Each structure stands twice: as structure tokens, then as C-alpha cells.
Amino acid sequence: MMGAAGLAGGARAAEGSVPEIAFDSVVDPIKLPPDLYLGEVSGVAVNSKGHLFVFSRGNTKGPAYGAAAAQLLEFDAQGNFIREIGKNLYAWSFAHAVKIDADDAIWVTDKGSDLVIKFTPEGRVAMVLGRKQEASDEDTAPLKHPKPPLAAEDGRFRQVTDVTWDRSGNIFVSDGYINSRVAKFDRSGNWIKSFGVRGDKPGEFNTPHSIASDREGNIYVADRFNRRIQVFDGEGNFLRAFTIDVPFDHNVRPVIGNPLDPNATSGTFSPGAPWAICITPGPNPVLYSSDAYPGRIYKLSLDGKVLGVLGGPGRELKQFGWIHEIACPSENVLYVAELLNWRVQKLLLHP
Secondary structure, eight states: OOOOOBOGGGOBOOTTOOOBOEEEEESSOSBOOTTOOOOEEEEEEEOTTOOEEEEEEOSOOSOGGGOOBOEEEEEOTTOBEEEEESTTOTTOSBEEEEEEOTTOOEEEEETTTTEEEEEOTTSOEEEEEEOOOOTTOTTOOSOOOOSSOOOOOTTOOSSEEEEEEOTTOOEEEEEOSSSOEEEEEOTTSOEEEEEOOBSSSTTOBSOEEEEEEOTTOOEEEEETTTTEEEEEOTTOOEEEEEOOOOOOOTTOOOSSSSOOOTTOSSSTTSTTOOSEEEEOOSSSOOEEEEOSSSOOEEEEOTTSOEEEEEOOBSSSTTOBSOEEEEEEEETTEEEEEETTTTEEEEEEEEO
16 A cells, blocks of 8 residues: 655655556566676666666676676667676676766666776776776775775775766765765866765665766766765755655565564665665656665655656566666656666656
């Protein structure tokens, strides 16, 4: 049963005001060659031609605890396979997100190598942000998560998650699982500043997991563990925050794992905790967000009012298993990348 929706500033809408959005899921939206398989699909993006870019934890090499699991695939607007981009790239370690900028350049964030890579539309490396640990260094090992985190370093990342841009082409990177900040570079990749530290106060983060920008250049950060979306201006000044509070059947089980606390107000798997966000283009943008539990997609205005909800947890079409990234080329067409179900779904909404 649908009920109240979270609004900016903690206000709540009237009971029964959040509609459930009808939608369809396109069968087999992408067509893989016979010898190519997806792993956990962590990223999906669409360019101006309608081509689909899928970032998958496939092509696994090495032991399970140290796998090189990242593969970037391109499909045409009809879902036909075109090519693999960056095969055997030095950056590939553990795929996280893929984005397309206003010039159709392709950007990826790799959580394992701590790198952000920009490809030209032709698929050549055009820019590298960050640096991978040296394989020959005796201190090279999986990153620790000390509390509080060690001091961040300008220009380097620790388990980076996502990237977006403002109208001037400035680059904003959510960084990420350890540093808990947003890093800002100019369009040429020169370091400008960072904002945010680990915490739960306004302007602080605990796992900034996804990032998006609006037409005014405001930056929206999915502050996942803190179960909120925070909004900043282009200089990193805090503007507002909002949460997603839509009631659901507490008997719903997660897709995987033990039963979860349906009343949790923080945590990666707390209801409404934003794993992925995207903002639609055009003069009347809306924001989409997804959570892992109860496993739904939420449609919101940019001030945080929940306009609708769709889906639920599961393994069938129109169900979701840990949506990790959303591409929203229009208000009623969404592509979702799922970790647990190893797939991309194309959703056609009928609001």
C-alpha cells in the first residue's frame, strides 16, 4: 500500500498521494554475441544516438578476491552489439559506473583501480583522473576503511564511484567508499577543490554512491549510507537535502540475504537509501532514484517530492535486484543496471 512521501526539509505529503507507476520491461533489450556474457552490471548510459553503453563486471581474470572484473560494451539503438571498448585496459579492475557527457564522450569510474577514464566517442582514452596503486609497491593491497578515514589527497581517489559535469564542463567526481567527498576538476582535468568529509551532518557524506547535475549546475549526491540525497551549488555550498519515505509491505524480503529492518533510518540497505540517481534532460526535468530494499525506483521532482514509485524486488522482468545505475534519456524511458540479476532492463513507463 502506498502512502506518504518524503519532501525536502522533512515535510511529508498527504497519505495516499504517491501513485504506483505502470510500466513495461522490454524483452532482451540488448543482444550479446554467442561467446560474450555479462557479469554484475554496474553501469548503463545512453548517448545522443541512442547507443547503449553497458559497464559489466565480466571478463573476470584472477582469483575471486583479486579479480580484474570490468568490461565496457556498446550497443546500437536497437540493442545490437557494436564493440567492446578498452579491452585489456590498464584501468580495468572493478567496474562501477559509466556516463556520457554533452559531447558524447564516454566516462567510466572503476572502484578497484581508483581511476576515472574519459574515452572519445571513437573509444580512445582522452583523459585519466587519479592513479592506480603500483603493482610493484610492497604496500599495495586492498584499501582499508579506517574510521575516521585517512586524510584525502588532491587528485587521487579511494574507491571512486561516479562522475558528472556542469554547463561549463567542470567535472565532479563522487569519491566514494573511503574518502566520502566530491572532487571538482575543470574541463581540462585540473584540480580545483573538494567538498565533504565523512559524517552525517549537512554537507557531510557516508558513501556518496551516485552523482548527477541539473541545468542550473547544481550537484545532486546520493549519500547512500545516510539515506538521503544532498544538493549543492557548483562551488560545493550545501543547498538542501531530502529523503525518500514511501511506506511498503514490511513482509517483503530482500532479493538476497536475511530479513532487513523496514524501519531503518540509515544504512546501505535502509528503505529509500539512494543507490543510483539520474536527472532527465529537457525543460521539465525529474529525478529518478533506486534503493536495494525494498528494491524500487522512485520518481521525484528536483525539490524532493516523490511523484511515483515502481517495481519491487525479484528476478523476473519488472523486478529488480540491486539497481546500481539508472540512465534516463527521457521521463518515460529508463535503463537500469542490476548487480544481482546480471542484466540491463529497458523500462517503458506509463504514468
